[in-house]
Amino acid sequence: AQSVTQLGSHVSVSEGALVLLRCNYSSSVPPYLFWYVQYPNQGLQLLLKYTTGATLVKGINGFEAEFKKSETSFHLTKPSAHMSDAAEYFCAVTGNTDKLIFGTGTRLQVFP
Amino acid sequence: GAGVSQSPSNKVTEKGKDVELRCDPISGHTALYWYRQSLGQGLEFLIYFQGNSAPDKSGLPSDRFSAERTGGSVSTLTIQRTQQEDSAVYLCASSPSGGGNGNQPQHFGDGTRLSIL
Numbered sequence: 001a002q003s004v005t006q007l008g009s010h011v012s013v014s015e016g017a018l019v020l021l022r023c024n025y026s027s028s029v030p031p032y033l034f035w036y037v038q039y040p041n042q043g044l045q046l047l048l049k050y051t052t053g054a055t056l057v058k059g060i061n062g063f064e065a066e067f068k069k070s071e072t073s074f075h076l077t078k079p080s081a082h083m084s085d086a087a088e089y090f091c092a093v094t095g096n097t098d099k100l101i102f103g104t105g106t107r108l109q110v111f112p
Numbered sequence: 113g114a115g116v117s118q119s120p121s122n123k124v125t126e127k128g129k130d131v132e133l134r135c136d137p138i139s140g141h142t143a144l145y146w147y148r149q150s151l152g153q154g155l156e157f158l159i160y161f162q163g164n165s166a167p168d169k170s171g172l173p174s175d176r177f178s179a180e181r182t183g184g185s186v187s188t189l190t191i192q193r194t195q196q197e198d199s200a201v202y203l204c205a206s207s208p209s210g211g212g213n214g215n216q217p218q219h220f221g222d223g224t225r226l227s228i229l
Contacts, residue, residue, distance in 0.1 A: 032215045034217065036220075041222070042222050042223075043116070043203055043205075043220035043221050043222045043223055044203070044205075044220040045220070046217050046218075046219070049215070049217055051215040052215075090155065094215070097168065098143060098145070098160055098168070098207075098216070099145065099157040099160055099168060099171070100145075100147070100155075100157065100205075100218060101157070102154060102155035103154075104154050105154065105155075
């Protein structure tokens, strides 16, 4: 069985500040991990994914995430927030099945 | 190139009516997925197609829900005798291949917002 927990349903940061969105997973098989972003009235856009290999994964729009097996974590970071980063972010896991298991999402607000 | 296309973008219907939602995946993508996004339940998997067959239907919430895919391309999700709890955004995604390799990224459409009066 697989699951994802996203800590913090809302995160607020100032423009230019560090963004940290937390994701912990549970998986009985080696996980594949994904971060998606959703802007209002739109579908989900893939930010980045971890499958195998390098544990620090770089994605689009300056985001990156680090897979830490010992901590069962896959936190999303961005060094400097931009107003356009305001959106909802979803962490998701798959394993030996194809369906995505999503966390409950984190809404990011960016203040000027 | 074209992404995943879903229609209609919005649908309002009366309780008890049947609705059909359409998904046109990215050309050449053999795997197709339906998800539901609602305030109370978050993002939930409904059904997965590999080609025209559906090896995983485990997320369909009741027998009022069905889906088919023809020609390895377009898929329709049908909800019969709609109920108010069916109100949600229905998202479709596709990926180049499935087959138990969960490492394929899924590409999402903008969804159909379904409102049941």
